[in-house]
Amino acid sequence: MIFKDFKNIKIENSLGVSPSGKDTQFFAKHANKLNFKSALDVGTGTGFIPIYLVKNGYNCDGSDINPKAIECASNNAKKNNCEINFFVSDLFDKVTKKYDLIIFNAPLGDYSSTFLSKYLEMAKSVFPKESKILHKATFELTKNQRKNLFRRFFDSVKQFQTSNGKILMSIHTPELYLVEKMTYEILEEYDDIWRLILIKN
Numbered sequence: 001m002i003f004k005d006f007k008n009i010k011i012e013n014s015l016g017v018s019p020s021g022k023d024t025q026f027f028a029k030h031a032n033k034l035n036f037k038s039a040l041d042v043g044t045g046t047g048f049i050p051i052y053l054v055k056n057g058y059n060c061d062g063s064d065i066n067p068k069a070i071e072c073a074s075n076n077a078k079k080n081n082c083e084i085n086f087f088v089s090d091l092f093d094k095v096t097k098k099y100d101l102i103i104f105n106a107p108l109g110d111y112s113s114t115f116l117s118k119y120l121e122m123a124k125s126v127f128p129k130e131s132k133i134l135h136k137a138t139f140e141l142t143k144n145q146r147k148n149l150f151r152r153f154f155d156s157v158k159q160f161q162t163s164n165g166k167i168l169m170s171i172h173t174p175e176l177y178l179v180e181k182m183t184y185e186i187l188e189e190y191d192d193i194w195r196l197i198l199i200k201n
Contacts, residue, residue, distance in 0.1 A: 003048075007055040010079045011046050014072040018107065020048040023170060026196055027105055028052045030187050031168055034198075036100035040160070042153075043105055047073025047086060054082045061099075063089040092156045100162050104169040106149060150178050158201075167199040 003009050003020075006028060013019045028049045031039065037059060041049045044062030046069070053060040054077075062084060064070050070086050077084045087094055157167065168187075171179065173195060184199040 003052075006048075006052050009048070009051050009055060009076075011048055011051070011076050012072070012079070013046060014068055017066065017069045017072045018045045020046045022190070023105060023194065024048050026188060026190060027103060027168065027170070030196060030198075031101065031103055032056055032058075034101060034166070034168070036166070038097075038099045038162075039101040039103060040095065040099045041103045042089075042091065043069075043107060044073050044086065045069050045105075047076045047084065049103060049105075050084045050086070051077055051080050051082050054084055055080065061085040061087070063087050063095065065090045091153055092160050095160050098160050098162045098165070100165055102157060102161060102165065102167050104153060104167065106146065106153070106169065106171075146172075147175070147178070150175070154178075161201065163201070165201055168196070169199065170194050170196050 001011055001013075001020075003011065003025070006025065011020050024045070025048075031049060031053060039050075039053060039058060039060040041047075041060060041062040042064075044050060044064050047062055050060040050062040050073070062070075062073055063086070064073070065088065067088050070088050073084075073086045077086065089095060158165075161167075172193060176195065179197065179199060182199050183201075184197045186195050186197050188196045190196070
């Protein structure tokens with residue numbers, strides 16, 4: 001698929017990899033407006049965000065716990081003539097440097113935790129990503145896993161941020177309590193469900 005509003009980047013999806021939906025495009029659009037030298041897209045999926053940012057002159061790596069996603073993202077980078085460091089990592093376990101911006105479009109669930117989560121990723125790669133029925137059902141099934149995923153993320157993220165590092169992430173409205181003690185701003189609300197937020201050190 002060619003995304004005309006995003007430098008005409010070409011993105012192909014793979015079975016078992018969450019596709020580049022409206023939320024991914026929100027992330028890319030807002031990340032492109034921020035001031036940073038280096039970024040890491042955690043849970044990169046198809047690689048859409050790093051590819052778009054690199055096309056705009058930024059330095060962005062991409063990681064994902066799912067080897068199929070890294071294979072898909074790497075193939076998409078080649079199609080777009082981009083050299084990007086994509087690597088398999090469970091959150092930060094394979095990250096070796098610090099970044100000005102960490103991007104985290106957290107999955108519904110925690111891919112590393114259960115048999116169910118892995119098959120939900122398969123379902124999301126087939127059904128429309130913007131399906132509210134699928135979203136609500138998936139959120140109810142996996143909200144406890146997702147809470148644990150956020151806690152693991154926040155426990156480790158500071159080690160991999162520069163002194164003025166920021167986090168760009170999406171959060172479900174009932175999950176805002178997880179960031180209530182942090183300094184953040186809501187950049188955009190979408191689908192009456194999500195908040196795209198920027199967390200500052």
